[in-house]
Amino acid sequence: MAKKKQGVDMKDAVWVLAVGSQLGLSIALPVILGLAVGYWIDTRLGTLPWITLLLTLAGAIGGPIIAYRWVISTVRKRFEEGEES
């Protein structure tokens, strides 16, 4: 057997995987949500495409902001724990 590899902490690996997968979705999903809700409202009010456009744009702008705020708070929490322990 070769020299034992430097072990990766399973907990950290899963944390990075989970945060990464959530990050991607929290950028993509607000756009889809904006599109779906906008289209639903537009078909009800007969104002196609204005509210769809507005909410899709709002999703496209809000998604990265939500992702940024979430990552900052998550990483800060993680570092606080690291300092405590």
Place this chain on the structure above:
Amino acid sequence: MKGLMSALRTPKGCLGCLGILLLTVAVAVAGLMLGGIANPGYKLPPISLKAEEIPLPFNVPLFGHSVPNTLPATWLTMLVLIVVAFFATRKMELVPSGFQNAVEAIVEMFYNFVEGVAGEKARHFFPLVATFFFFILISNWMGILPGYGSFGVKEHEAIIPFFRSANAHLSTTLALAIVSVSATQVFGFKLLGLPFLRRYFTFKSSPRKEDSEAGGFARLVGKLGGFMERIGNAFAGILELVSEFIKILSFSFRLFGNIFAGEVLLIVVSYLCAFLASLPFMFLEIFVGFVQALIFSMLSLVFFMIATAHHGSGESH
């Protein structure tokens, strides 16, 4: 490996290994001959994004004359978990042995994992997070058992299977996601009390000492800054509310997408080559099932922790 090498040195072992190799090749060739690659006339079995409805001869409250085929799979998963828990805790001993020992070792391993992430709060979160983990893991792994997706009732020339992997139905994953996000609010209230609501409704601006001392134009600018900060905080609260809904969507779509994609992959590979070719993909599905269960429980844990963190979850600073 050593055993195999020594077996290969004897004529009997050599013949045995050759036999296994030939059998594998024969199965692979038979699989190719019987699969969709060699028979262009074969039709790919219908793949339904929705869970198929099993027709029932009687009426079930809330469901009518049919139930989705993920429902029996969910019950089966629950049954497996309940039976395991029952037999593991039936005759509890201080020094565990046998089955109790095995189950305790698994639960303890997961508890240490949760404790490593959540610290002291682990005892609050562990029951729910572990339930998520074991339920998702067992239902994902049971979804690739033989019999799932192959036994069923024939209706309109198509077979409606009795079982379909529980998480390959958006309703199941949506229910799990709603439970997780609701639990975030419950834990927030439980551990922080009413100040938890500041996360969503913050209209205060940070105190400015210099405001009272300054006069004239500087004071006006200070007040304007405070007003803008209040608007910013209110906007951040709305974003926080929206992000809760995004969380429900992301939780449910991620799990559903991964498990449903796995089901489709296995169906297509089995269609192209009848035997053996789907074996590596089964291992992949075992891995994906485990990783998805871990991701779901880990993310729930991270959200619980952020919701229960003091000083306004550290976001509006």
